[in-house]
Amino acid sequence: MMAPKPRVRFAPSPTGELHVGNARTALFNWMFARHHGGYFILRIEDTDESRSALSYQVNLLNDLSWLGLDWDEGPQKKGSYGPYKQSERLDIYNEHLQKLIDADLVYPCYCTEEELEEERQALILSKRMPRYMGKCRNLTADERKQREIEGRKHSFRFKVQPQVIEFEDLIRGAMKFEGEAIGDFIIVRSNGMPSYNFAVVIDDQLMGITHVIRGEDHLSNTALQLMLYKAFGFVPPTFVHHSLILGKDRAKLGKRHGSVSVGEFRKQGILPEALINYLGLLGSSFTDGREVLSREEMIEGFVLERASKSGAIFDEEKLHWLNAIYIRNCKTEDLIERLKPFLEQAGYKTDAVDAKWLYEVIELVKTQLTTLAEIGSHIDIFFDDKYIMTAEAKEILKKDTACQVVKAFAEYLNTAAGNPQENYLAAIKYTKEKTGAKGKDLFMSIRAVLTGKVHGPELDKVFVILGNDTALKRLKPFTD
RNA sequence: GGUCCCAUCGUCUAGUGGUUAGGACGCUGGCCUCUCACGCCGGAAACCAGGGUUCAACUCCCUGUGGGACUACCA
Incomplete structure (x- = not known):
């Protein structure tokens, strides 16, 4: 079966x-x-x-x-x-309360919060465990009536029998609690609402819950709940307490x-x-x-x-590592959709921009992202209104070789007629030949002037996305 | 204080009597490269302590220590 x-x-x-x-x-x-x-x-x-x-x-x-x-x-x-x-199951709880009243397993408690607090403090002072000592447990019918007449509200407490509670936890194995330390606990509050331990037992039972999987912070509650299961004659579910x-x-x-x-x-x-x-x-x-x-x-x-x-x-760094993986594995079309709220928030008008162009931009910076929120700082280089020259980039451009490189690069571009891809390659070739610069002197100078930064995606791809006109516009201030 | 839970690299973990104690994040060296990121290759880094049990303990038992949860008319 x-x-x-x-x-x-x-x-x-x-x-x-x-x-x-x-x-x-x-x-x-x-x-x-x-x-x-x-x-x-x-x-x-x-x-x-x-x-x-x-x-x-x-x-x-x-x-x-x-x-x-x-x-x-x-x-x-x-x-x-x-x-x-x-909150919509109140009559169910009341029915069950009545069952326990009929079985004489609960009693009304008329203590006020102040009285309970007093008792607690006294116990703490005398170095004893603070718990309810059962003041109202053995009230006579007359005494109860008296308190009712005084207009005192009452809660209902469960009569705890000293006992050892044992159960098998699926993660932790055999669990054992000494019931000695547990005082009569409230199952229905004076405002008529059920307490957690009471409601949870009834609901789990009535909803046919087979496994209660919850945090370790509920471990000691399990003992109280088990008493209730027994009182009702319910068969307890399997308990599973995971770590916090x-x-x-x-x-x-x-x-x-x-x-x-x-x-x-x-x-x-x-x-x-x-x-x-x-x-x-x-x-x-x-x-x-x-x-x-x-x-x-x-x-x-x-x-x-x-x-x-x-x-x-909780290791946020590892979360970020995973997040970065999911971002770069995300299809660019989907990523753009997820990115939109963050782009808007960072002041990027995604609707005003060519969709194909945006796709190329995101495709290019995907691997740099750890969270969606940092998108702005990776794509600012592609937007004229966000483009700024950083101090590091300025430093690079101060060098003589950089100036020569920038001028030569601009010079070629001014007369170039091909598509950006061809232009870039040709301009680089031209600049290399004319200035003799290569490697870092060549590429970093161009990167600095084009993006205003010293870090970023592959330069050729950046250039293609930027296009001739934008490139020239950014080169101009450095060629006069 | 009481009840209860837990214990392997800094962190998350694998491991169920015999392992060079494995992996991942982070850190770090190198490769790639104009740079950053990605990617690839390498490195440092751990069995809380003390007793048992056993031919043999990270692994089983006990004690200690340390950490944590709960201790409400909150859930």
């Missing part, structure tokens, strides 16, 4: 930009689903009304789509396990480490396939050791168990 198709989910909370760490979790889930021909489900965990925002949710879907991580069920995609937003992405200081990657959101990398001109490739590589490896992999190859070679157990530092 064939194993049932796995159902996995990515369950972000729309409280900020999509972080690369979360994107990687999404990627792992997605690759796992695609590799096994299963289902990738997107669930929005928006039970924190104060932090969730619709704009973030829109962003999230955009970023995921941009990365190419398509989901089979979730927002904008109907499935038979919805709704896929927790770290900053240079080996702490969990966060805002203070610089760029951490998918949106930021997009704005910097990172290609989605490069980011996906990098994220897939980070903290994992594919069997044959190759590192530049297409989406299909990643799906094909993905083995969850190969994911590393230890955290991985």
Whole structure:
């Protein structure tokens, strides 16, 4: 008999930009689903009304789509396990809460935040672990009524039985937690919203999730969730906790480490396939050791168990290396399309320019690019309004030989009648013969005057793109 | 503090008792070349420490050390 198709989910909370760490979790889930021909489900965990925002949710879907991580069920995609937003599943949570109330596995807690904070501080002071000590656990019916009359709101807490929790993690192996340290935790808040640990268990169960693939930061939550699975009589899914992405200081990657959101990398001109490739590589490896992999190859070679157990530092340089590879492997027509927003932003009017000509320009500078955003500094030499003479170029042109070279070159060009390709070759030949200059003296001088820079693509190609007229225009100030 | 996780070049990793410890990024030497980039060839660079187990440990066990996560009416 064939194993049932796995159902996995990515369950972000729309409280900020999509972080690369979360994107990687999404990627792992997605690759796992695609590799096994299963289902990738997107669930929005928006039970924190104060932090969730619709704009973030829109962003999230955009970023995921941009990365190419398509989901089979979730927002904008109907499935038979919805709704896929927790804020729309409130009655489901209430039903389940009632079950636990009926089974006497939960109790109302009337403590205020201030009281809880006080308790926490007292415990810390006496060097004990800060946790809820169960003040409201054994309240009598009268005491509860009294608090209701006082108008106190209550949350619901789960009665934690001291126990050892064990489970098998697909990446980490046997996991064991001493339940002793866990206090009665809140499953429904005083505003009626479910807490994370409560909602996640119900949703994963009801949505038929077979593998919970998430970050290591959820490892200790698993113990609480397992208690809930048991309380409901649910069979827990397989848990898989991958390692975290770290900053240079080996702490969990966060805002203070610089760029951490998918949106930021997009704005910097990172290609989605490069980011996906990098994220897939980070903290994992594919069997044959190759590192530049297409989406299909990643799906094909993905083995969850190969994911590393230890955290991985985010290496932007390696991301850039991959990005450069994807840029130069990109078909020039496609690259131009991707480049357009960046060109506009840098002040280049792409519509005002001949498409064929632009194609030649991009084709020529492709290999120099690391990110799309730096396009401007590579093509400025081809635009009169962007062309400027750098200090290094001026230095080159101060030399006597340079002056002679420039004059001779211009002299030939002034009377030349061929196409740019022929003209360039002939002008170089003429200049070489007339001045005796060769090598660097010859080419660098011409490069300096033509592009205003001392670095750039092959001169002959630059000249052809520039054309006779532009070349002469730039030569003129140096020939008078 | 408590619970838990982790530990191979600077970084990402391969490695499952016997290897010259392999690859990639970065760094670096050279080639190509007017320059930069690309490309090609080469180099430096690692098994956290101490005990076991074993004929043999990077690999298995223990302890220590170091790093990290969690410790909310956030997810």
